[in-house]
Amino acid sequence: MFTGIVEELGEVVGITPTAQDSATVAVRGPLVTSDARHGDSIAVNGVCLTVVEVDGGVFTADVMGETLRRTALGTLRAGDAVNLERAAALNSRLGGHLVQGHVDGVGEVISREPADRWETVRFRLPAALSKYVVEKGSITVDGVSLTVAEVGADWFSVGLIPTTLSLTTLGARTVGDPVNLETDVLAKYVERLLAAKEVTA
Structure with a gap:
């Protein structure tokens, strides 16, 4: 983890x-x-x-x-x-969110919009994953825990602060580059539980 x-x-x-x-x-x-x-x-x-x-x-x-x-x-x-x-130690602070290291799909950088001190970056994602992505929710892009700013049918955007831009690969990613995506594991567990409840109802 x-x-x-x-x-x-x-x-x-x-x-x-x-x-x-x-x-x-x-x-x-x-x-x-x-x-x-x-x-x-x-x-x-x-x-x-x-x-x-x-x-x-x-x-x-x-x-x-x-x-x-x-x-x-x-x-x-x-x-x-x-x-x-x-891997996280059990006695360490959880600074990001729970990440398994199990990639759900490959996305793609589709745009970058620089601002004074940050950038808004939009990524394409497989349509099947969009149901697990919500505004203000968590997503992992190339191993970086990020907060979703906006989400569409097959895309989402995030804001990258200077620290993320300088200390991770996301600062150098260009339009068209592939990225690893892992959606929030909690969303997948909730979906599974609700599906099982419908079957037994």
């Missing part, structure tokens, strides 16, 4: 294809590897990956073919910056 509060900007060192369309990814992140061990979870652009090895500030993780196809990790190249977050 994560909070969507990015701890550092890491860098993809390399991606090595393996059998059956899977790959091993190596990521440099001195902070998140400072106490990382084999088997720990680190979110990379919002995707929960399991640490295989740590060596000199670089960790490696295996990525299944399904993950490469269903998230934007499949578009990463060596040298790309990535948002990194270690």
Whole structure:
């Protein structure tokens, strides 16, 4: 479980294809590897990956073919910056919201509107996910916990403050770039419970 509060900007060192369309990814992140061990979870652009090895500030993780196809990790190249977050500790503050690291779909940047100290950024999202997105609700974009400003049938917008613009990859995303989206898990649980109630009624 994560909070969507990015701890550092890491860098993809390399991606090595393996059998059956899977790959091993190596990521440099001195902070998140400072106490990382084999088997720990680190979110990379919002995707929960399991640490295989740590060596000199670089960790490696295996990525299944399904993950490469269903998230934007499949578009990463060596040298790309990535948002990194270690799994939340039970005694830590919940600064963002509950994030699983399980991507629901891939969105796309469709516009950016700079203001004096922030930017309004609009993202396209798969229409099937729009029912889970509400104004003033939470959404995770490339692992960053954000508050939804507006929402449409297949889009939503957020306001990015200077800290988010400078300390995450969202400051450099351009129109057309793909992003990983995870909707609020609470909305999905409520939907499931209501559906079960209708069946038994």
